[in-house]
Amino acid sequence: MDAYHSKQDNPWGNSGSAEKKKSNVEDFISRRTKKIGGKPPFTFPKNISPFWVIFAALFLWLISGFYQIEPYEQGLVLRFGKWVRTSDQGIHYRLPAPIEEVVVVDVTSTHKMEIGFNNHNESHMLTGDRNIVDVNVIVQWNIKDAEKFVFNVNQPRMAIKAATESALREVVGKTPIDTTFTSGRAEIQNKTKEMVQRILDKYQSGVHIAEINLDKVSPPDEVIGSFREVEAAEAYQKQVINKAESYRNTIVPQARGEAAKITEEAMGYRASAIAKATGDVAYFGQLAKEHRKNPALMETRLKLETYEKIFKGAKKVIVGDQASSSILPHMKLPNAN
Amino acid sequence: MTFTTKAKFLVSLAIILLIVAVSSTFIVKPDEQVIVIKFGDPQRIIQEPGLHFKIPFIEELVKYSKKSLPLDIPAKEIIMSDKSRVLVDTFSLFRIADPLKFYQRARTLSRAMMLLQQQLVADLNKTIAKVNFDVILSDRRSEVMAEIVSEMKDSAGYMGVEIVDIRIRRADVPTQISRAIYDRMISERDRIAKQFRAIGDERAQAIKAEANRQSTVIIAEANRDAEKMRGEGDAKAADIYEKTYSQNQKFYAFYRHLQAYEKALAETDEKPTFIINPKKFKFFDQLSQ
Numbered sequence: 001m002d003a004y005h006s007k008q009d010n011p012w013g014n015s016g017s018a019e020k021k022k023s024n025v026e027d028f029i030s031r032r033t034k035k036i037g038g039k040p041p042f043t044f045p046k047n048i049s050p051f052w053v054i055f056a057a058l059f060l061w062l063i064s065g066f067y068q069i070e071p072y073e074q075g076l077v078l079r080f081g082k083w084v085r086t087s088d089q090g091i092h093y094r095l096p097a098p099i100e101e102v103v104v105v106d107v108t109s110t111h112k113m114e115i116g117f118n119n120h121n122e123s124h125m126l127t128g129d130r131n132i133v134d135v136n137v138i139v140q141w142n143i144k145d146a147e148k149f150v151f152n153v154n155q156p157r158m159a160i161k162a163a164t165e166s167a168l169r170e171v172v173g174k175t176p177i178d179t180t181f182t183s184g185r186a187e188i189q190n191k192t193k194e195m196v197q198r199i200l201d202k203y204q205s206g207v208h209i210a211e212i213n214l215d216k217v218s219p220p221d222e223v224i225g226s227f228r229e230v231e232a233a234e235a236y237q238k239q240v241i242n243k244a245e246s247y248r249n250t251i252v253p254q255a256r257g258e259a260a261k262i263t264e265e266a267m268g269y270r271a272s273a274i275a276k277a278t279g280d281v282a283y284f285g286q287l288a289k290e291h292r293k294n295p296a297l298m299e300t301r302l303k304l305e306t307y308e309k310i311f312k313g314a315k316k317v318i319v320g321d322q323a324s325s326s327i328l329p330h331m332k333l334p335n336a337n
Numbered sequence: 338m339t340f341t342t343k344a345k346f347l348v349s350l351a352i353i354l355l356i357v358a359v360s361s362t363f364i365v366k367p368d369e370q371v372i373v374i375k376f377g378d379p380q381r382i383i384q385e386p387g388l389h390f391k392i393p394f395i396e397e398l399v400k401y402s403k404k405s406l407p408l409d410i411p412a413k414e415i416i417m418s419d420k421s422r423v424l425v426d427t428f429s430l431f432r433i434a435d436p437l438k439f440y441q442r443a444r445t446l447s448r449a450m451m452l453l454q455q456q457l458v459a460d461l462n463k464t465i466a467k468v469n470f471d472v473i474l475s476d477r478r479s480e481v482m483a484e485i486v487s488e489m490k491d492s493a494g495y496m497g498v499e500i501v502d503i504r505i506r507r508a509d510v511p512t513q514i515s516r517a518i519y520d521r522m523i524s525e526r527d528r529i530a531k532q533f534r535a536i537g538d539e540r541a542q543a544i545k546a547e548a549n550r551q552s553t554v555i556i557a558e559a560n561r562d563a564e565k566m567r568g569e570g571d572a573k574a575a576d577i578y579e580k581t582y583s584q585n586q587k588f589y590a591f592y593r594h595l596q597a598y599e600k601a602l603a604e605t606d607e608k609p610t611f612i613i614n615p616k617k618f619k620f621f622d623q624l625s626q
Contacts, residue, residue: 050344078366078367078386079387079388080364080386080387080388081364081365081366081367081369081386081387081388082365082367082385082386082387082388083367083386098364121412121507124509124515125507125509126474126508126509126510128474130470130474130518131518131522131525132515132518132519132522147367150367150368151366151367151368151403151404152368152404152405153404153405153407153430154402154404154405154406154407155407158407158409158428159405159407159428159430162407162409162428162504162506163428163504165428165506165507166428166504166505166506166507169505169506169507169508170478170479173473173474173475173478174474174475174476177522199502199504202501202502203405203430203501203502204405219522220519222519223519223522223523223526225523226522226523226526226527226530227526229526229527229530230526230529230530230533232530233529233530233531233532233533233534233537234533236533236534236537237533237534237536237537237540238537239537240537240538240540240541241537241540241541241544243541244540244541244542244543244544244545244548245544247544247545247548248544248545248547248548248551251548251549251552252548252551252552252555254552255551255552255553255555255556256552256555258555258556258559259555259556259558259559260559262556262559262560262562262563263559263562263563263566265563266562266563266564266565266566266567267566269566269567269570270566270567270569270570270573271570272570273567273570273571273573273574274570274573274574274577276574277573277574277575277577277578278577280578281577281578281580281581281582284581284582284585284589284592285581287588287592288581288584288585288588288589291585291588295588299591302591302592302595303595305595306595306598306599307620309599309603310598310599310602310603311611312603313603313608314602314603314608314609314610314611315608315609315610315611316610316611316613317610317611317612317613318613318614318615319612319613319614
């Protein structure tokens with residue numbers, strides 16, 4: 001106390017008689033005043049009344065009740081520890097401590113919690129068909145009721161995590177492993193979210209689960225090779241079937257082409273047979289017509305024409321009457337002429 | 338001088354009043370509950386938040402939390418009714434509902450938690466040992482939890498503790514059994530993979546065979562139609578010939594004979610040799626006359 005008063009810049013320091021009058025309270029007030037007043041303190045009148053000092057302190061105490069709430073926050077005002085009101089964004093006033101106090105809570109920010117990342121104890125879980133699946137999950141949550149959040153559950157994050165793990169395992173525990181990778185994913189998310197929300201509401205935790213996302217759902221590392229082999233086999237199946245289908249798509253049109261060719265040829269044959277017959281008949285018809293006019297003449301002409309054609313290039317052996325009964329010797333002598 | 342003495346007196350009085358005021362009041366926050374104790378004897382319980390009074394220096398306070406308090410115990414291996422082992426990890430929330438009982442029978446939170454943990458482990462063993470694994474995985478899981486809660490209720494209630502919730506956070510198989518599960522998963526996947534390949538081959542074969550059959554049938558049908566058309570053509574041609582030739586049957590025989598001679602004797606590659614007796618062959622009549 002005395003060390004403080006000996007300082008040169010003490011506002012009371014230059015009045016020796018006043019110093020002796022001062023009490024602890026005045027000293028305390030003076031410190032406050034000095035602190036707030038800044039380095040070059042405004043000089044009080046030498047004979048200032050303690051009443052003014054007390055008044056000033058009271059004033060400062062009262063204005064200490066102003067506080068500001070940011071847009072993403074809520075302020076819970078407690079009067080002697082009892083909740084009286086909740087204030088939203090802006091400048092507000094409360095009665096100064098210790099009468100009222102404000103607990104400021106961030107209510108709009110979304111918090112993120114990752115479960116199962118790099119922790120197999122958390123991420124490995126049994127499926128409905130008693131396989132093991134590796135699941136990583138991200139929980140996004142915010143505070144929906146600041147008062148409940150602050151006052152009802154000790155370590156709410158721990159409760160969120162436990163509730164999520166418990167609910168996720170329960171849901172996955174009823175889902176077959178193949179469904180967890182595919183169609184079941186969204187359903188697992190929804191069901192888990194619903195269940196976690198129900199649990200946290202039961203705890204009166206004031207927590208809202210915004211989203212539960214399955215970040216990874218895969219077979220455990222120990223068996224992933226054989227799951228890949230299944231994928232490869234599935235691809236093989238598709239490929240083999242595709243190949244067979246493309247074979248079918250080649251060979252059947254080919255056969256149709258060939259069939260068309262065969263049919264066309266046959267049609268051609270039919271048409272040509274008919275055409276030929278028609279032509280032959282037309283020719284013969286004309287000939288017959290002429291024949292009727294003079295049969296003997298035409299028959300002679302035709303006979304002679306035929307003789308001509310037959311004998312034209314052929315080898316001819318002329319024999320006498322006596323030899324005509326025996327043809328054979330002449331047949332053996334093709335080079336005689 | 339009179340002023341300063343008076344001021345000193347007033348200030349001292351104020352300080353004394355302040356000390357009395359501070360030590361005769363206390364604040365209870367929304368998450369707190371307080372027992373007022375006089376010489377070790379609980380006087381009253383205050384659970385209502387706000388400003389409260391006590392006799393200064395004589396009455397003392399014991400504060401407990403009103404929040405739900407988590408109890409996270411390490412995972413425990415339990416043998417179930419079907420002799421399978423399960424690793425059970427629970428998460429529980431407790432609340433001090435009756436601070437007086439709690440003060441009398443547990444006194445401190447750490448001691449209460451220790452007692453609750455012992456009790457919970459015992460009840461878990463007892464309850465889970467009765468069921469088999471399928472129950473833990475099925476809808477009846479919550480029944481098991483409910484049974485554990487009802488088992489715990491009495492011993493917790495004795496200490497003035499209310500059970501908010503007990504959850505099975507994890508119920509997993511121990512490592513050596515998960516090894517067995519992995520083996521089973523691998524063999525199952527192998528089976529599925531083989532099945533995929535076999536079905537692929539089977540379907541491919543079927544598709545190919547089907548295609549072959551289809552194309553064989555297409556060609557056979559085309560041949561059938563072709564033969565039919567050829568027959569039609571020949572029949573039609575024969576019909577045409579028949580109609581005309583039947584009207585000139587004699588001339589046709591003559592004409593056709595000549596054609597046959599010509600074809601057989603003149604239009605062959607090897608030229609025939611004729612042995613001719615001109616006296617007997619009318620062709621040469623004109624020459625001999």
